[in-house]
Amino acid sequence: MDKLVNSAASFIKKMGNGVVLTGSGISSESGIATYRDKGGLWDKYKEGSTGGILTVLANYPDDAPDILSGFFESLYHGKPNPGHVGIAELEKEGFINSVITQNIDGLHYDAGSSNIYELHGNIFRLKCMNCSKKTSLSKQQFYKMGNKIVDHLTKYSFESIFDVLPKCSCKGVMRPDFVSFGEPVPDILEAVKEAKSCKFMMIVGTSGVVYPAASLPQHAKSGGAYIIEINMEESALTKQADIFIQGKAGEVIPKLIEKVREKSI
Ligand SMILES: [Zn+2]
Incomplete structure (x- = not known):
């Protein structure tokens, strides 16, 4: 896993302009x-x-x-876990532009992220x-x-x-x-715009089966973005990922940030 974390970290550091897409997996680590x-x-x-x-x-x-x-x-x-906190830090340090989430629990706000699209x-x-x-x-x-x-x-x-x-x-x-099933998804147009213009998309804790969120990695990829996936198990999105890191968001993301902050990378 360390090798994968290193590659992802060096890409994040080199490119910046990332977008994070999160799903229920990151919240379940907070007991939601x-x-x-x-x-x-x-x-x-x-x-x-x-x-x-x-x-x-x-x-x-x-x-x-x-x-x-x-x-x-x-x-x-529910309180933000180190995964939420790490995502907020990546935004503050200028590596990511926004967080697109399918979660309705507000934990990204609690963690300190500010540019958030809450699709649901x-x-x-x-x-x-x-x-x-x-x-x-x-x-x-x-x-x-x-x-x-x-x-x-x-x-x-x-x-x-x-x-x-x-x-x-x-x-x-x-x-x-x-948003209940079948209802329109607010912010989806802005989210698609973010996905199309980012340099990398980090997918965290989502199975990739709920649309329209599940189409965002495809938009990112068609815009030339690099896809980093952090999930407990392979998902419907893994075949689109350039790097798949298996593990908990709350464990992988802090390691990733530590690497991003290393001077030598
Ligand atoms: Zn009223």
């Missing part, structure tokens, strides 16, 4: 409940998961409070279903709201959770601003 990873929700609820988390909740009403409270707990307690939204942000106004919640506010939702789900019905959600000044219901 994930869908597609081994042991994630999709493993357990294969049958009813085709429409995303909302379908799982509707199809498994008895399990829904537990599923949601586990999800909320993990989001509330951010669960700590609410969006009015009527006028589209957005507002951000603190983790504490989110947790309180989450507890109320779980409580309603236990006592009443799935539909009743809409009664718990805060109201906008226009009286519309404000729901967490994440």
Whole structure:
């Protein structure tokens, strides 16, 4: 692995202008409940998961409070790991221009990254279903709201959770601003632009099966970018990668940065 880390580091240092694409793998290292990873929700609820988390909740009403409270707990307690922190450092030191993420947990912001495209939204942000106004919640506010939702789900019905959600000044219901299956993906055009113009793309913790995010490495490659993949296992994207480094983001990325910072490289 060290040899691969060295090659990736020397490329990052020489070229700069990189883009990082992250998926649930990096968040699962922070304890966030994930869908597609081994042991994630999709493993357990294969049958009813085709429409995303909302379908799982509707199809498994008895399990829904537990599923949601586990999800909320993990989001509330999740902290950026050395992978997130390392990505933020690469941005601060000028090697990467932006982070494109499929994660909704805001951990890249918590780690200190600033130029972030959240393709699937951010669960700590609410969006009015009527006028589209957005507002951000603190983790504490989110947790309180989450507890109320779980409580309603236990006592009443799935539909009743809409009664718990805060109201906008226009009286519309404000729901967490994440993208469900089949909904349009915000920021995708900007993300494609970033991918096409970067010198290298570092793919971290994504299986490469969810579109349109999964098409971004192809855009990067067609623009001549070098592809570095850091994943626990080979993925649908590995055949496009110039370097595949197998391992945890939280272990590989700090090693990579250490190498980038070495003078001799
Ligand atoms: Zn509104």
